[in-house]
Amino acid sequence: MIGGVMIVVALAYLGVLFAIAYYGDWRAERGRSIINNPYVYALSMGVYCTAWTYYGSVGRAASSGLGFLPIYIGPTLIAVLWWFVLRKMVRISRVNRITTIADFMASRYGKSTSLGGLVTVIAVVGIVPYISLQLDAVSASFTLLWQHPQPVGAPSVTRSGLDTALWVTLGMAAFAVLFGTRHLDVTEHHEGLVAAIAFESIVKLAAFLTVGVFVSFVLFGGPADLFGQAQQDPALAGLLTLNDATLDYGQWAWLTGLSMLAILFLPRQFQMAVLENMDEQHIRKASWLFPLYLLVINLFVLPIALAGLITFRNQPMDADLYVLGLPLMAGSELLALFVFIGGLSAATSMVIVDTVALSTMVSNDLMMPLLLQLRILRPGERGDYGGVLLAIRRVAIVVIMLLGYVYFRVTDDAASLVSIGLISFAAVAQFAPAFLGGIYWKGGTRAGALAGLISGFLVWAYTLPLATLHSISGAPDAFLLNGPWGIAWLRPYNLFGLTGMDPVAHALFWSLFANIAAYVGVSLLTRPTVLEQGQAARFVDVFNYATNSDAVFLWRGTATVQALRSLLERFLGVARTERLLDDYAHRRGVDWAATQQADAELVQHAERMLAGAMGAASARVAIASVVQEERLSMDEVLRILDETSQVRAYSRQLESRTQQLEQKSRELEAATTELRAANERLQELDRLKDDFISTVTHELRTPLTSIRAFSEILHDNPTLDPERRMRFLAIILKESERLTRLINQVLDLAKLESGAAEWNTTEVNMTTLIGEAITASGGMAAEKGVQISTELEAEPSLTVWADRDRIMQVMLNLLSNAVKFCPTEGGRVLVSAARQGRWLVVRVADNGQGITREDQKVIFDKFRQGGDQRRGRPQGTGLGLPISAQIIDHFGGKLWVESTPGEGATFIFTLPLPADDKP
Amino acid sequence: MSRDVRHQWLVVIFGLGCLLFSFPLLALFNHAALIFGVPLSVLYVFAAWLVVIGLTFLSHERRN
Amino acid sequence: MPGKVLIVDDEANIVISLEFLMEQAGYTVDVARTGEEAIDKIDRFHPDLVLLDVMLPGVNGFDILQRIRQRFTLHQMAVIMLTAKGREVEVTKGLALGANAYITKPFSTRDLLAEVRRYLEPGEEHETLAN
Structure with missing residues (x-):
């Protein structure tokens, strides 16, 4: 009786998820995050692998061989560029407190409520087929196990008398409501959710690898055995290469490109990779670890598909269920149960994260702006609106799940899991032009974004889901074959007569063509508003604004602190508001008691806090209700920017x-x-x-x-x-x-x-000259009580060729400096002259305070004077030393200073002595 | 290697990846012939995949 | 009520002349010869007006002016900059940093006194020399 055990185990598994989530939240509240590391971040991105990967890849491989792979190659390639693209998305989202991808778009294009609403509608409509895929896979796997050990046949949802899919839908909806709407503020990280999703990534990987190893090595003699058998079999040999029967290069390229966009713009990927990112540095590890995860989980897809095709050769077994069918066939019920849990984890992770993301969009970007603008909610009145937001989100989850169920019932099981999933991929690809344009091109306008999204979405709807609905039970009807009203160029799979492409590539080409053309064309033709330009700059140049405080405040108006406070209280609660405002006051040094009027920065801050709970567009409407805003003129904005x-x-x-x-x-x-x-x-x-x-x-x-x-x-x-x-x-x-x-x-x-000085060069006896100089300085020295002594070589050879007056000028300058810097008591100056080789060396030493190393470098510059600056300026012009240096230089000598601070200074100059044989 | 240069490498790796997974090269290895029991086409795709991951790893994790 | 004037200059003779002029006009005077001394005196002496030379050893006049303006408004503490470098740039810089007026050396003692009175004698007009 494996059916009963299965239900118990499934419920137990969901219980474990709750436990992990609560543990994650509990740790987060205590500031000890368990998700703040790159490995958990990379694992949480594994939410990309849903029931599509788990069950659908094998089904896809069974019909197109390697054709299942582009969906994983695309993300691998774009992950290489994550450091540029994803990091920018993360930075923008954090700075602007973005809550969803719809919020992101609305915020970029001037906090536009219409754009946010439109993105929400596209996301919901686009993801519904994807959700139906999960319901399909879970209910089919459930039915297969439930009926065991009856002979394996094509599972039918109603055979057991109860509609399995509906029960699965309601069960998952209840789980998503309980799990996903526990908190109100959506900008703070959902730590519990991320922890649970990372855990689910491990479970599905482990389950899939286990079944892969079991099938390849236990049921068969290893992958080599399987490939060998396949190569011998003409029906299977074709699966080992890419060819017309499996997947051609064109399709391969289209699918790779499509999945590159999907990994960036699927609401659940945006949620995990952008909004739940704790640290931009984590992107480094994730950009190789996540592709590695994809590679590993796909290792056994082809072997399992081949094994299924060989084992169930003549049986009506859905290839999408080989993963479960093979262990059951081999009688390994325990493994089958583990496989079922793995599949459940793949499906629940997708459903949880997507419903959290979508319901937040519905409440923040669709319903809230509507309620505020239609004045059904009036922020000016009393009341708690946090509850309203939560209620909207819960209802949205149930409605989205039921839409998925309806889609599942309408299309029934005509389409494979992968082809359903690709419809959703093509839908979210419509976000790419306005999104990427929004973060790299300031010229994109709100009107352009709206035009692009609407055109792309309409073409997508016409060429994919609408067409799918017309191929119920596999047979294409007249609408598909001949076009509406028989107009051939409107055939959904062959728009404008384009043939030779498969439906997904065809739809993607036309929808993106219309999308990009409308986005760029309309953007160029329309003028952005002031707010749009401001936001465009904030998004495109996000790395230029170092922090929030660096942001430009494009706002002028008046609001009272009281009005802002009560508005915040209504949406965030009294305690949270108090805390946020206190933080703000603390950071900015604001005293609330003394502040009546709110400035631009506070209004902006309040808006960002509200945006964290209700999205940028809604927050703007709410703020506008309590603020008197003045319109800024273009000139003023330009000035601020x-x-x-x-x-x-x-x-x-x-x-x-x-x-x-x-x-x-x-x-x-x-x-x-x-x-x-x-x-x-x-x-x-x-x-x-x-x-x-x-x-x-x-x-x-x-x-x-x-x-x-x-x-x-x-x-x-x-x-x-x-x-x-x-x-x-x-x-x-x-x-x-x-x-x-x-x-x-x-x-x-x-x-x-300038060299215009006149030089009167004669024979100068330095001994005599020094004596005269000392006599001339005697008065000054006596006045200060300074004693001047000499040490002279009394030889006639101390004779140089120079201008007597000029050398005298140097000596007098050096002596007066020395006297000036001598201490007032016990000042002594020693003048010496001696012969050193071919040079005459004259020294003038004082016992003053000395000259610091720094001053020694500059005292020969014009107007630079040494001395202790704290005692005021020393007397003198600051030109004496430069002049002396020039004079000595003229006669081929050098003038410099040697000094140890505190022990006096010695000025030294040299002059060349004539050769012994006098000229 | 400075950070900037390493980041430029990422663009090169992306280009290389696109090249490895597109028509001419993919067709070159599109044979069912078994190498170590694995079809050449499968071996090539997974090997190329691993190369891209490995290069990304190196440009992010290698210090100095 | 006579005010308190702080003279900040490193030229001894200029200080003597300014001291004489201010005392003669009935103000209480204190003198600082370096930037550091000036900062210290601003706190302790609490002048109503500062005659501030730009080229000072150590902390220069603009730095002192900035420090004053971080704590006192134009009315709480008037600052008249004195400089021997009469370049347009310096005048603009001084006024931008919050000087009440700017006087170039050599100055006319009557003009200087008139300027000082404008800030210290109440009842008179209270405009700066800007423009």
Whole structure:
């Protein structure tokens, strides 16, 4: 009595799913997520493998050999690009708190309620055949097991007296309602759901591999044995290659392309891969792990199909059920039970995730906007609308499941599982133009998206499901053969007389053709609204906005905090609202008690929080009900956008221009390089000159300021006391001297630098010169109590060829610097001169505070002065050292400084001595 | 290899994958002849599949 | 009520002249010779008006101005920038950063006093020199 056991085991299995889901949620609430790792993420994507894969692939392989594979090759190929495409979808969805694929589209095209509704309708209508496929497979496998051990025959749904499919439908609907609508906010991750789906992926893989190994190695002598037998059999040999009887290359390519789109846009894939993604880095692992999962689960498909064809050669066994039929035939009931559970897990995972996704779309993107716009719900009034949302979702699940059942009953079992599934694939492929256009092309408009989706959807409906309904019981009717009213070019499978393509490829070609043409054409002909442009920028350039706070606020209007708060409370509940607003206040440093008026950012924030519960389009309608909004003019929007993104775009442009230029200049080689170098030198000189003039101006203005200020003070205050009078006059004199000195030195330096200085070169005895310099500086040194001593080689050979006055100028400068930086008490300066090889080396050492390493580098620059900056400016013009360096340089020597901070500084210069044999 | 370069590799792998799974190459290996007991066509498709997965793995997981 | 004026400049003689002018006009005066000292005095002395030189050793005048404007409005603490670099760019920058007025060295003592009075003597007009 395997039937009774089967029901118990099935219920127990569903119980385990609940347990896992609750455990997942429980862990999530405690902040210890079990799904926040790339392996669970990749496994949860296994929701792609439904009863279609589990039962249908073998059926497909039994008729078309390798023809079952493009459906898995497509996802593998697109997974390579996930790092670009999927990551962008994930980022956009997180930033905009997207809840469904309909929400995504509505949000991109200006939070359009009509577009969200349309996508919802297409998704629901498109997925219904897919759901019917699951019901078909589960009820057929159920019936097969239930009737066992009666002779295996084509299973009929009503033979046992009860409509198995209806019971399965109701059972699964109840499960989906209980499982999928436990929470309200749909942007927070469904951790329990993801955990359960990942678990189901493991179960179906394990079950399928077990049956694969059992069939290949226990019933037969391994895959090689099966392939060998198949090759000998003329009826089977054809399945081992691609050919006209199985699948031609054209079909292969179409199906590969179609499944690439399906893996991105099926509502359940969008749910798992985009909305439930916890970390963008997980995409890395998933993009090879998920294809690997697909490869492994398909390893035994062909062997099982061949085994089924060989075993059930002359029996009326549906190839879609070989997976279950083979173990039953071999009398292995326990394995058959495991296989049934595997199939159940494949079907339930699909049904759960798709109904969660679709019911959320129905409530958020279809019903809620309708209820709000028809004023059946008024957000301004009191009441809890969270409950309304949940109720809508539950009803939607039941209705969608029943639609699946109706479709199943109407089409009956004429079509194989795979051909039903492909109809759904073609439906969701209609999202591709507006979706991909929406994230890569800012020019796409709402009108374009609507036009594209409507045209594509109508063509799809006409060429696929409608046509399917006309081929009930396998025989095509007049509608299919001759077209409506006998118009041949309207034949659903041969639109405009196109022949030579199978129905799916044919439908896909015409629907996408109409879709893309309408989308691009209408987009180019219509002008987007301000909001659409803003959203387009947010979506297309999502990686340019580092975080949410970086977003552009294209909004201006007024709203009170109170009104926003009560609106949020109505949809999210009091406690959640409180928490969200507190978080916001904490982050932004807002004090609610003192804030009456909500700013653009808060309104935007409230809208995003609402969007998390009810979708972008609904949230916008709800917010609009409590906010007085001003329309922004195009100019204002451009200005706002300019401020934020333009700068980046411009710098990127500059960067690329520079690269282009560099490319070109490389081609022009040496000539250009030289020219550019020369140009740079000129520019550098120009800049230096500019800096120099600016600094000179500053240096001249400073003493002038004191002179003018004190002159005016003296002029305006004739009765000033004599003491202060004298002091101020002294300052004026001192600053005048400083001004004179400065002007002289600037002129001097200019002369030196331009080479216009006159040099009077004679024989100079350095010993004598140093002595005179020290005498000249004596007054200054005595004033400060500084003692100057010398260490001179008293040889006549300390004679150089130079300009006596200039060298004297250097010596005086070095000495006055040394005295200036000596401590006020116990200051000592030591001057030494000695011969070192062919050089005369003169040192002027002080015992001051020394010069830091940084200052040592700059003191020879014009107007750069050393010293402790905290004690104010040292006296001097900042030109003495540069001038001295120029002079020494002129005579072929060098001037530099050696110093250890804290231990004084030593200025050293060298001059070349004439060769021993005097000239 | 820098991250950017590795990401450019992904585009190359995608192109290679499309090539491996399309007409001329697919037809080249479309024979029922058994290699190690497995038809050449089946062996080729699964091997090509594994190559694409392996290359994707390398470009994401290989550090430095 | 006479106000408090903080003079920030590193030129000793200019400081002496400004100190004299402000004290003569009846204001309480304090002096800072470096950027760090100025920041310190702003907190402790709490001036009503700051005469701020741009080229200071250490923290420069614009930095100090920015710090002041993070905490005080144009009315709470007036700032008159003094600079010997009379470039258009610098004037614009100073005013953009929140200086009440901008005076180029060498200045006329009467103009300077008039400017200071505008911010410190109530009842008079309260507009900045901007534009």
